[in-house]
Amino acid sequence: MNYEIVCGIETHIELATKTKIFCGCTTEFGGEPNTHCCPVCTGQPGSLPILNQKVVEYAIKAGLALNCKINTKSHMDRKNYVYPDLPKAYQISQYDEPLCEKGYIELDSGKRIGITRIHIEEDAGKLIHESGLTYIDYNRSGVPLIEIVSEPDISSAEEAKEYAEKLQLIMRYIGISDCKMQEGSMRCDVNLSLRKPGDPRFGVRTEIKNINSLSFIQKAVMAEAERQADILDAGGTVVQQTMRYDEGTNSVTPMRDKENSDDYRYFPDPDILRFCVDDKKVEEIRESLPELPFDKLKRYMNVLGLSEATAKQIFRYRMVAEFFEDTLAEGASVKNTANLIVVTIFSNMDTEEEKELFAIRISAAQFAALVKLADEKKINIGVAQSTLQKMLESGKPVEEFIKPEDLVGISDEALESLCKEAIDANPEAAANVRNGKDKAINVMFGYIMKKTGGKADIRKAEVLLRKLIRQ
């Protein structure tokens, strides 16, 4: 039997503010356990929270980038539950007045996945289980989070992955989080149910918690949809429960349920005043946003004329896109700049992370100086590539590798006499070409390249050689 997937995703993203949401402690990842702590983030008696305004600003950035409405009035609530990693026995979060509401992310297909809400909250500490004992590290306690809740608009595993991927990209672009799923700075919970096509009612849903990679989101949705379909096909009913995705076995299994039911007894936190975000502030933040990734992609294709494949390789890393655009601003051509980045620079970067960081040893201006030589045909693309490689390895500018005298290029007369020389030096190969063995021309190419240090225009040389051989 066929079913329709109804899926929504809740995403927690750690904000890259310097300090925690309610105190001045650093948010830096790692550090000796319990060294990034104070009375506030460890819930000492008598301590009080102070809302970090940067957190509000970052959340508004996220809201604007996801086409949300920004609520000008908002407040913090307490979500009460007991767990050893939660030092106050309540999490300060937002319940009925989230900062942002009603946005969307557009998929490649043009389908929009609705964003229900975005709210700010604090992260909990971490339990560390070691040799039968449990330790608590509160370094993460109070690190600011936003929770982004989607509408149940996602109807396939591919869409789920695309949604998360796009979300990650947008958040990285606007610079509010590094969104590293492995390190937990982006965590996804997937809600999923099945229904018969055309049925307006929702089926019973399950929630798969804490998925930590994009491809696992796709796999988890497929696995859970199959699991639920098997249950329904056998005439059973799906049980509403919290699930865990096991990447080793590619299967979804129920988590040990916390015994308490979900009554968090939310109420407004009396320690934090209601806050207003005025329209002026929202507009300021809107203006501070960079060009968003998918706007950029469209521009690269439609305005700059890049191929879809090339444009997609460049736009998806903010640092790369910036480097690309800075190089163009120096007067380099779109095509050569793009090609040299994708072919030569990327060949030095094996992982997504390296591209994301894009730590290279030359500046956009230095890069542009090289690209322009190729643009002006003073060097051919092969020389440009090999020179760029040397520049990347040494961090030295183009002048170190290409001397002015190398740049004059080969005059047409000089090239013609070189071609003659090449034929005279390789009579056998010339004869072979004459007799139709076309590949033999490579011998003459080799001769010319060797003599010119690779600077000869090989297409021009080919025309000349063929003309001379036929004579």
Place this chain on the structure above:
Amino acid sequence: MRAGIYELAIRLRNREISAVELTKAYIDAIEKLNPAINAYVYLTFDTALKAAEQADQMLKEGDAPLLCGIPMALKDNICTDGIATTCCSKILKDFKPYYDAAVWEKLKAQGAVLLGKTNMDEFAMGSTSETSCYGAPLNPRNTNYVTGGSSGGSAAAVCANLAVYSLGSDTGGSIRQPASFCGVVGLKPTYGAVSRYGLIAYGSSLDQIGPLANSVKDAAIVFDAIKGGDKRDQTSVDYDYGSSLAECLDRDIKGMRIGVAEEFFEGINTEIKSKIEKAIKLFENNGAVIENIRLPALKLALPVYYIIACAEASSNLGRYDGIRYGYRTSSYTGIEDMIVRTRSEGFGDEVKRRIMLGTYVLSSGYYDAYYKKACLIREEINREFDAVFENCDVLVAPTAPNTAFPLNHKGDSPVEMYLSDICTVPVNIAGVPAISVPCGEDSRGLPIGMQIIGRRFGEATVLQAAHFYEQSAGKVIGDYEGGAGI
């Protein structure tokens, strides 16, 4: 007549007495009397003497603040770096914070000499201080009676002259009611006037720290020293009171509009009622304009208070789980068992009762009927107070419907005990300031307190009215014999 802060400050500056000598006099008195009164639960004599030496140094150098070298006490829910702060609860037994409350930071910087931490109802929940895990403090005026609560130890210490002044906290009357029972002055400032940073929370939207002292002037001096905004407490306000409030107490009350709401007098003991009426007459005879006003929502203040305070408390007290600090049960099978046992053993009955009440009113299905409704009524009460203060400068009311209870009197009937907060809780709900000043004694010789309530940040007017009454009424209660002979 006992010397006030101002007189002591002059003697210290005239070298008639040193801060160390003054401190020693209080230490002697505490050693002699505290075993019987139980006002202090933790004594800090060593640090007090060191602080006194430093105070003498500051005094010698000149330009020392008014409170320099004056021995005082803090309620046991105000955090003191390295000094036990337990809320008189087993669950925080031996807890020593590694930070100071904002108020203590301020007083310490002024050269205040801390004698010790004072007894209180466990987590400030109670009206007699009998829920303290250290046993109740006794009313120095008659040790068969309670001190009131929850700041009972702070009131008893000032009453028995075991401290020149003390700080208490007031969530529903916890400064004013014990001040009234012990015959001292107690000021609950406007919500936000004093930083709550380092005050161990009971009902966060109601809690406020304030002074207990032997005179209105002393209370004003201490309020001057502790007030002000604090960037560590978002709910605090840096209100500009102009100059020092202690220096502008002498104001003619002619033309002052004093509101009297009959709702405050319903069910009040007749002896108390007649003393308050007498005080109102005194105001009137001196040119004040008495306005009879109505506060119809007042009758709802008590349930509103118990819903909001308990709801906040149930959340505030969730952190006492035995993991990071305080008491931890001795044997347990796992983390959940540890938390359950720790809390079952660590909290007393009244605290458990309020946690359960608060948990209940916040539960899904009951939230709208209790907590949400209470918040709506709170707004209505605020509106009524706002309206009243358009026509009145202050309100006058009893502090409590009764004088001090005999010890163990009402231990078995929580609701009856809650009723004794009826005159004080509306003030906390509205966040306005109020003072309790002694205004007479009942037939058993127990003190009666009069409450003067002002508009938000109207402490100056409240203190002026109280000071006028204190100066004009003459001797309304007997002196306490004993304590430090200073």
